[in-house]
Amino acid sequence: MxxxxxxxxxxxxxxxxxxxxxxxxxxxxxxxxxxxxxxxxxxxxxxxxxxxxxxxxxxxxxxxxxxxxxxxxxxxxxxxxxxxxxxxxxxxxxxxxxxxxxxxxxxxxxxxxxxxxxxxxxxxxxxxxxxxxxxxxxxxxxxxxxxxxxxxxxxxxxxxxxxxxxxxxxxxxxxxxxADIPIPESRSRVKAVDMDSSGKVELSEADIIVSGGRGMKEASNFALVEELAKAMGAAVGASRAAVDAGWRPHSDQVGQTGKVVTPALYVAVGISGAIQHLAGMGYSRYIVAINKDPEAPIFSRADYGIVEDLFKFVPAFTEEVKRLKSTCS
Missing domain, CATH: 3.40.50.620 (HUPs)
Structure with a gap:
């Protein structure tokens, strides 16, 4: 040994x-x-x-x-x-x-x-x-x-x-x-790094993640996800469908072909739950799913499921989170 x-x-x-x-x-x-x-x-x-x-x-x-x-x-x-x-x-x-x-x-x-x-x-x-x-x-x-x-x-x-x-x-x-170890010559070099200066939490290290999927319908509707995430102190994620549609950058993608995440709390908004997405977030400690389709696969892995129109539920949920946080502070 x-x-x-x-x-x-x-x-x-x-x-x-x-x-x-x-x-x-x-x-x-x-x-x-x-x-x-x-x-x-x-x-x-x-x-x-x-x-x-x-x-x-x-x-x-x-x-x-x-x-x-x-x-x-x-x-x-x-x-x-x-x-x-x-x-x-x-x-x-x-x-x-x-x-x-x-x-x-x-x-x-x-x-x-x-x-x-x-x-x-x-x-x-x-x-x-x-x-x-x-x-x-x-x-x-x-x-x-x-x-x-x-x-x-x-x-x-x-x-x-x-x-x-x-x-x-x-x-x-x-x-x-x-350590006095020689550094080899490289055929490659980094000319510039495009860093995210927004100050948002890195997905793979976030304790709470709020992700949006195809159910968001368009890029502008991700403002609902961002507002909820801000209220909860969470990072923002997205499904592959949302990324492929150009609504979110690839750095936000959660799933087998994106980032594998294991937060304490994962909130899936308008995400059906394709197997590739479940592989990327399925072992989160607690999973909350918000989807109007009661047969969506995401509910099979969720600890809490809300069958409701996200455009009605998420704004109300966000306001309740804000109210609770203001009460506790």
Whole structure:
């Protein structure tokens, strides 16, 4: 067995993404179960000054590669650098986020290091010194458990917003070690990044999501969804049908071909519930469906269903949310 559990953090825009703290927390639980330590790997531009923060979530030591060339994720640069850092850690388990970048990075690391990756893990169990991972298959219709053979290094990516995050212990700081690993030349470079400056919550990290579908009828009607989301402090999502119609950007798409989300509360407005959409949000903690068709498939997965014309119900619901929030404040 290796010397530690190695967690790979995701650093963007000068900060660690929340999913990094979730992965660190799960890594700590695995490390404790195996009786070994937890180390971190962090790459990025300006990451050295932030790396010690991972100690709040149980990381004892962080191996860091800080360079302006690592500001944006480029597989040609990240994969060889992270692969070498993993080797330096001599891990028993490697764990990383199943974010957009993390899925790509994990798959490439698995190929480069000749180790078996289990993607989009939702639960990890350690029994008798062995690690078992639970992950969705067949578009989320069922789950499989995977166990690595003796002598095989487990690597797994964890679905965002699923693993419980440990309460941060602000008194703890991780030891930071700078890695002197050469950065390879890349045939690609990032010329510009079109960032969303609206300040809205990233879908994959949102605790509450309000999504609209084909039942919204046209783009302008998404103002109803946006107003409800604002009242609830939620992110705005959309079904593939709404995105294909040009009503919402692809970044808002929830589903098998969009973003897989697991919020505490998912409100589906005018969404029938195609299997691709259910695969992307079906494991939300609570699901509320608003649709005038009582036979809509979304109701089979909903905890609460409202059979009503959304154009009548949503404005009234929004006003009630606002009233309750004003009463409680």
């Amino acid at each position: 290796g010397k530690c559990v190695c967690m790979i953090a995701e650093f963007r825009g000068g900060n660690f993404r929340r999913v990094s703290f979730e992965v660190a927390s799960e890594g700590k639980r695995i490390a404790d179960a195996l009786g070994i330590g937890l180390r971190g790997v962090a790459v990025g531009s300006g990451v050295a000054g932030k790396a010690a923060e991972l100690g709040q979530y149980g990381v004892e030591r962080v191996l860091v590669r800080d360079d302006p060339a690592l500001e944006h994720y480029l597989a040609e640069i990240y994969v060889p650098v992270v692969a070498e850092m993993i080797k330096k850690c001599d891990p028993a388990v490697v764990i990383l986020p199943a974010s957009v970048d993390g899925r790509d990075l994990g798959a490439r690391l698995g190929a480069r290091l000749d180790i078996t990756l289990v993607q989009d893990v939702t639960q990890v169990v350690c029994e008798g010194g062995k690690v078992k991972a639970r992950w969705p298959i067949f578009g989320g219709k069922c789950f499989a458990w995977s166990e690595w053979a003796d002598g095989t290094l487990p690597i797994m990516s964890c679905r965002p917003n699923v693993m419980d995050c440990l309460p941060p212990d602000t008194s703890k700081r991780a030891e930071v070690e700078l």
